[in-house]
Amino acid sequence: MITADVYFSELCDNLRAWCGVTLSPSKTYLVQNRLRGLMSELDTTELGELLRLSKASGGGYIRDRIVDALTTHETLFFRDRQPFEALTKHIIPEIQTQAKGGRKRLRLWSAACSTGQEPYSIAMSLIESVANLSTWDISIVATDVSPNSVEKARTGIFQDHELRRGISDSQQRRFFKRVGDGWQINDEVKRLVRFEIGNLLSGRQPDGLFDIIFCRNVVIYFSGDDPLRTFEMLSNRLSENGRLFVGCSEVLTGMGHILDRDRIGSATCYKRLPIASTAQTSTAQTSRAQTSRAQTSRAQTSTL
Missing domain, CATH: 3.40.50.150 (Vaccinia Virus protein VP39)
Structure with a gap:
């Protein structure tokens, strides 16, 4: 069973690391529904066991299945024309x-x-x-x-x-x-x-x-x-x-x-x-940062 416990938190951390998607604690029911088929295939009802299998040798397939189940696939042709x-x-x-x-x-x-x-x-x-x-x-x-x-x-x-x-x-x-x-x-x-x-x-x-x-x-x-x-x-x-x-x-x-x-x-x-413009902007930002650090350093020295 999937509950809002340490294993659910671990799943959320793993999912974000695997693909960037963030789940909130309110998504427990959604996660339970979407993972039910995979967990049944693997003959487990425990989220902790599913996570252990995803980290085991050859667990890449299970990680892919988890990502596939928990990510949104909503799309359509010519969406926003x-x-x-x-x-x-x-x-x-x-x-x-x-x-x-x-x-x-x-x-x-x-x-x-x-x-x-x-x-x-x-x-x-x-x-x-x-x-x-x-x-x-x-x-x-x-x-x-x-x-x-x-x-x-x-x-x-x-x-x-x-x-x-x-x-x-x-x-x-x-x-x-x-x-x-x-x-x-x-x-x-x-x-x-x-x-x-x-x-x-x-x-x-x-x-x-x-x-x-x-x-x-x-x-x-x-x-x-x-x-x-x-x-x-x-x-x-x-x-x-x-x-x-x-x-x-x-x-x-x-x-x-x-x-x-x-x-x-x-x-x-x-x-x-343009690349030249980007480089100039980056140089200017670096220069401003260096100037700021130098001014801070002088102020600190003066204070001492």
Whole structure:
């Protein structure tokens, strides 16, 4: 049985360390419901035993199952359409202008992609709006901490109720085919997206820099300094002038030395400052800190 005791506290600490998600003591009933199936499979009714198994040799599978059970997988196609419109109506034309007839390149990262609706929405947006897309060098990397979610995303199979949340009839006809009792996204879309298991709070992230990063409705489940750590990591993965899109209720603070809030159409995002500007800001901050320490030191000496 799961109760608000030392084992529940230990589970909360472990979950935050594993994926950043914070649980409050009021979530005891939710945890009990979500872990019931896993605990039944392992033939245990004790949370302490489940935690012991997760730490034992080979316990990575159990840790993954716990994370999968206790994290939120809520997602839908074209969730909050403004970022997709900003991408296709403003950012893509900007890249075309900058390319000046050369090969056009776009690197996107959908972080915490859940079961794939967001990165597939990005791919469909590009196919629908970009002429001669085959002449572009495009890469969409999508990551999630849940192996089960990543595996489902890779199959690209969705049920009727999932398509009803964001997919128009014309998009369904163009991009999906009937497979059994579900709908599978077609190869035109799938080949644009690569799915990987990734953790925003560890070193398990895709390589390289990105022109666009979507990380939406994720850090609202984090606490302490984890949101700032996450945004700092994401900022450092942006190319110069790259954009970071976050959730509507997520606001970045303490990031003005790296990111500038940017309004594109009806969407709000954060733009990576030029490297030289970032370096100058960092140097100025360091200089101010050193001056402050020197003044404090002189004042202390004078007092003595």
